[in-house]
Structures are given as C-alpha cells and as structure tokens.
Amino acid sequence: MVSNELILGALLAVNVVLYASLGFAALGQRRRKVEPSNLKEAFNGLELALKEAVPDLPSGFTWEEALARLRSSGVKTQAMEGALKSYEAYRYGGAPLPDLDYHEVVNVANMLGRTIPRKRGGGASFGR
Amino acid sequence: MGAEIRDRVVSEVSKVVVGRKKETELILTCLLARGHVLLEGVPGVSKTLVANAFSKCMGLQFRRVQFTPDILPLDIIGGFIFNLKDREFEFRKGPVFTNILLADEINRAPPKVQSALLESMQEFQATVEGHTEKLPSPFMVIATQNPMEFEGVYPLPEGQLDRFMVKVSFHYPSREVEANILKRNLSSMDLNDVRTVVTAAELDAAIREVDDVTVSDDILAYLARMAEATRNEGSLVLGASPRAMVQLLHCSRAKALLDGRRYVTPDDIKTIASEVLTHRLTVDRAAALKGVSRNPEAILTAILDRVEPPR
DSSP states (O other): OOOHHHHHHHHHHHHHHHHHHHHHHHHHHHHTOOOOOSHHHHHHHHHHHHHHHOTTSOTTOOHHHHHHHHHHTTOOOHHHHHHHHHHHHHHTTOOOOOOOOOHHHHHHHHHHHHHSOOSSSOOOOOOO | OHHHHHHHHHHHHTTTSSSOHHHHHHHHHHHHTTOOEEEEOOTTSSHHHHHHHHHHHHTOOEEEEEOOTTOOTHHHHEEEEEETTTTEEEEEEOTTSSSEEEEETGGGSOHHHHHHTHHHHHHSEEEETTEEEEOOSSOEEEEEEOTTOOTTOOOOOHHHHTTOSEEEEOOOOOHHHHHHHHHHTTSOOOGGGOOOOSOHHHHHHHHHHHTTSBOOHHHHHHHHHHHHHHHHOTTEEEOOOHHHHHHHHHHHHHHHHHTTOSBOOHHHHHHHHHHHHGGGOEEOHHHHHTTOOOOHHHHHHHHHHHSOOOO
16 A cells, blocks of 8 residues: 555655756746857847847847947947958858857847846847 | 048048038939939028039039029020021030039929929930930939928929939038037138049949949848838828839948948948938828828838848
8 A cells, every 4th residue: 555645745756847847948948048050040049139138129120220229238249240240241242151250149149138128028048 | 442432522521511421421322323312401501512512522523503483494404506607506515414413492493494304314314306415424413402491482293303312301400510610610611622532433433333232132122021111001192112212222232332341231221211212202191180190201210110121
C-alpha cells in the first residue's frame, strides 16, 4: 500500500516540474533568444527588439528615425552607425553582405529592454 | 563628388543668404534631378536672393521674368520678328532660353502664360508657330509665389503644379537667424561676392551620375505602396500621380548622390516626400468639414508613418 504522504509528495514534485518548465518556456519566449550569424540577422533582430521595446514607433519607421529615437532616449548608437551604413549598402545598394563585427548592433538590441521606457510587455534580447 | 558639390554650393550661397541651407540643398537636388522648383513664401524672405545666388555659384545663365497680369506668352517664349534688312521673319528667343529661369510671382500671370511654360518644363523645348527649339541644358524653372495674396492672382492649376518637382516653403527665420541676417547686412557682402564654385563639366557629370544611383526593387515597391496609400486616403480627393512618384524617385536619387551614396534608402524618400508630394495632394473639403485635417502635409506624414519601408 502506498501511503497518502507519498502520493501527495509525488504529485507535488510533478507540479513543480510542470510549472518550472512552463515558466522557463514563457521566459524563453519573452526573451526571444536569437543567435545572429551575420549582419543581416543582427539587424532583423534589432528590428524585432525595436518593435517590442518602442511600441509607439510608427510602422513606417526607417533606421535613421529609429536611431534618432534611441539617441533621444539616451541609448548610445554611435558605435553601430558604421555597421548600419554597411548594412544599408547591402540591403539597398546591392553590395555583398559585409563580414563585419555586429556585436554593437546586438548590444543595442539587448540594451533596449532596459533603456527605453515601455508601455507594455518585456524587451526582446539576443543571446550570444 | 556629389557631397563635395553640395558643400561648396551651400557654403557659397551662405555668404549672402543666412539660414537657407535646407532650401539651397533642395534647389540643387532638383537641378541634378532635372526638375523645377516652386518657392513659396511671403515677400522679403529671400526667395529671389537664394535663386540668384544659387545660379551665380553654379555658373549658369540666369534670367528673371517678373510675372504680371498683362504679360504675354511671347514675352517668355519669344516669337517671330520681321527683319527689315533681310526682309524675312526670324525667331527671336525669349528669356526661357536660359539655364535657370526665375519666374517671379508666377501666380500673377494669367493661365495662358502659365501654360506657355508647360512645354518648356516638361519637354525642355519651346514651340512657336510650329517652330521648335531645344532649350539649353541644364534647364530649370525656379518660380516664386506669395501664398497670402488673393487679389489679382491666378492660382496655379493642378496640372501646372504637377510640373514642379518640389515646392519649397520659405518660412520666417528664427530669432537667432533673424539677428544674423541683420548682422550680415551691416557688412557690404552682396551678390557680386558670390563666386562660381561648380564648373559646367562637374555639373554635367553630377547630373549624369544621378542616373547611376541604384534603386532596389524593394524601394520601388515601397514607392508604389506609398502612391497607393495616398490614392486610398479618405481625406484626399487627389493622391499622388504616377508622374509625382517618378519625380520623387528621381529626387531621391539626386539626394542620395548629394549625400555621397550610390543607392537610395527609405530615409532619402521620406526626407523629401513632403516637398515633392504635398503640393500635388488635394484635400477633400467634405472630409475637412468632418474634422479631418485640412493640412496635406499632416495627412502625408500620417501616411508615411503607416507605410512600412524595407528594412
């Protein structure tokens, strides 16, 4: 015969495991861990991060407008402006995708959740 | 080379005109894009001075015509005059045969005269009694008009407005700029001090380079979405025409070149969209009565905020 305490303990353990996994899944979704492998993916991630962190940014925003908005909120964007120029030459000018360091783009995306005052939701971020 | 030309021109014009950097850049952009400019502003805000200084530093031939209610097409295009010596009619070219024609107070001339300019502006040629002559290259009309006048004026019809690539509004200067204008007028600096800073070869090369500026398919699709949005906008009865969008495209290319780039970005388009499109949009008066904005610039800004550019 299995004692009631044992059944209760087992049910408790199952509950802990279930809710912990659900919690981790929700957190993972919320933080949207992305491993960009090139400049293009880094900017795609930054776009997602911007849309989440600055919900009042109009859907017609351009990169320059977004950066101006970030600068006015105190985010330092100077270090990623060179990367943006190279990305734009690739995206709009047909230049080959440059093999550049995109850490600064990722850093800005990671910074968004902490720096921009949000109206709703959490910030997106990248894992490296 | 584009950025260097822009810096030289802006710096030279700034010798005699204070606080009109953006306006000077727009006129230069328009010249490189083979367009025409409408300068709008109340009297005394340096519209004519900017036009004068600009053509002088470009080293281009400049003619000014003061438009009045009694002016005739002949006074602009020219006409056939009987030569008593040779005993035959000969074509005498009017002031339109120049590089930069300043049509001062264009809305004071009757529609017949305004429309006489249409062929010159669209096809860069002039026809009188079946005789067609090509205009010098480059050719640009810089027209001015005062938006506050209602008596004795003939507002430009939509078809004529559509021929102007950009409309540049000259607002009153800020307090700081005003003080600088007054200070500048204490010195003896005038138009004679403006030097030619761009050679004809440089200008010709820059105009040709505009054609080499890349426009990606995504940017073209963005322009098409923008055009569609203006035509579907409930508060407008007249959205952007295909000609307007073509002119926005050319203007964006010239702007990209002047910014030292060989490709157009959505920022190029958004930065000049207001100057290229606003004067071609017609607001629905009925919608305006329902409390919708009557300001085409505000309507266009809302449209640009909605249309998603390629990123």
